[in-house]
Amino acid sequence: MGIAAQPAAAAQPAAPVAAPAAGQTCTAADLGTRHPVIKSTEVSPAITHFKGWYVTQGSTGTQTISTNVQETISVSVGVNGNVQGSFAVETLGTVGASLGLNVQVNYTTTSSTNKSITWDFYQPGYYGLYEGTKKVTGTYGSLNCNRTQLGDGSWALKWTEGPDTGSYTTYTTLEEGAVRCEDKVPANSIMRKAQDLLDCGSPAATAKHPAGPVPSAKADQAKHDADNAATAAKATQSMKATQAAKPAPRAALNCQPGAYKIDVPGKPLNWSAPLLANDGIRLRESNFTSAHLDNWRLCNVTENNGVLEASLWNWGNGGCATIPTNIANQEQAYLTTATCGEDDLQRFYIYRDVPGSTKIGLQNKYTGSMMGHDRYADGELIRQYSSGRQDGTGTYTLTGV
Numbered sequence: 001m002g003i004a005a006q007p008a009a010a011a012q013p014a015a016p017v018a019a020p021a022a023g024q025t026c027t028a029a030d031l032g033t034r035h036p037v038i039k040s041t042e043v044s045p046a047i048t049h050f051k052g053w054y055v056t057q058g059s060t061g062t063q064t065i066s067t068n069v070q071e072t073i074s075v076s077v078g079v080n081g082n083v084q085g086s087f088a089v090e091t092l093g094t095v096g097a098s099l100g101l102n103v104q105v106n107y108t109t110t111s112s113t114n115k116s117i118t119w120d121f122y123q124p125g126y127y128g129l130y131e132g133t134k135k136v137t138g139t140y141g142s143l144n145c146n147r148t149q150l151g152d153g154s155w156a157l158k159w160t161e162g163p164d165t166g167s168y169t170t171y172t173t174l175e176e177g178a179v180r181c182e183d184k185v186p187a188n189s190i191m192r193k194a195q196d197l198l199d200c201g202s203p204a205a206t207a208k209h210p211a212g213p214v215p216s217a218k219a220d221q222a223k224h225d226a227d228n229a230a231t232a233a234k235a236t237q238s239m240k241a242t243q244a245a246k247p248a249p250r251a252a253l254n255c256q257p258g259a260y261k262i263d264v265p266g267k268p269l270n271w272s273a274p275l276l277a278n279d280g281i282r283l284r285e286s287n288f289t290s291a292h293l294d295n296w297r298l299c300n301v302t303e304n305n306g307v308l309e310a311s312l313w314n315w316g317n318g319g320c321a322t323i324p325t326n327i328a329n330q331e332q333a334y335l336t337t338a339t340c341g342e343d344d345l346q347r348f349y350i351y352r353d354v355p356g357s358t359k360i361g362l363q364n365k366y367t368g369s370m371m372g373h374d375r376y377a378d379g380e381l382i383r384q385y386s387s388g389r390q391d392g393t394g395t396y397t398l399t400g401v
Helices: 085-099 190-196 217-245
Strands: 034-055 061-069 115-121 125-149 155-171 175-180 260-263 269-272 282-285 296-304 307-314 320-322 336-338 348-352 359-364 370-372 383-385 396-400
Touching (some): 085 125, 125 348
Antiparallel strands (some): 061 115, 307 320, 320 336
């Protein structure tokens, strides 16, 4: 029976950040941060390369055989289709730690080209040469700091599960091997998955056969199914991108009457919308030239479990805060304004401090990233950070004007 040969190197799981648990207390500095919470996991064997091969009495010994691509697995977290930022790495690190598996925690993909496998065949028979891995998929949510009313009517800041959710895909160490129809292998193992592709009951497997490749209808069908699934996933991602690129016009915004500045707490600089279409929202100090570019209204506001969701309409240029579609999948993409429309890139979750405090954290609904700035300076762009700014610079103040 074949056993795994030297496995390909795999990324060691990142040491997860000491993430909080739901219900634990947090501080106002945490309003602009988030941590992943794993909601589901599924581990299944996957064959990435395969070839059916017949070994005769005269062809035993070491052979190098070119196997065909069976399935390509890419690591991804959320809508980005790749792995960018600390939140994605923390998510995958948490998954690996919870399962006790070494999973890929950075963006990578299994080979999409045929691969040669060298194997030492000790006895004749019908073999499946394979490279495989364990595919790990599931869903996650996020823990955010938000105000919570206690049983006695008082309020406190606690880590709570926010509305943001997504899915992830990763895989474990790659291994190579060879397996025959008559080999006894563990259920739900990579070797069993390869054995299932062998067409063991077919005439090609049981009749005398010259040394060399043997076609496998099961392997062909499995590859066809994997290709269709990959094509469908790409089409879905492309459709989402197209929909985000062209937001449907909004008939009218239902805006709250008040206007606000989004301030850096205790300091003069606040969010100021751009005058130019190709510029972003920046930290500026209000003065007589501001022309309401630093005044914002909350529009189409909803509330779910204490978390506000709203569009941020700018009084000065009439646009809504958004992340540009073409860079929405990038860590530290900048915030700007655009024509208001029905678009999740223009929707933000707002996490609030206890009553009496106006401190907030903001999260983009589509990307899941938190808003923040890299440094406190006039003209500094407001950007998205997947886990938020851990130094507290993602906490702002919503000041009525």
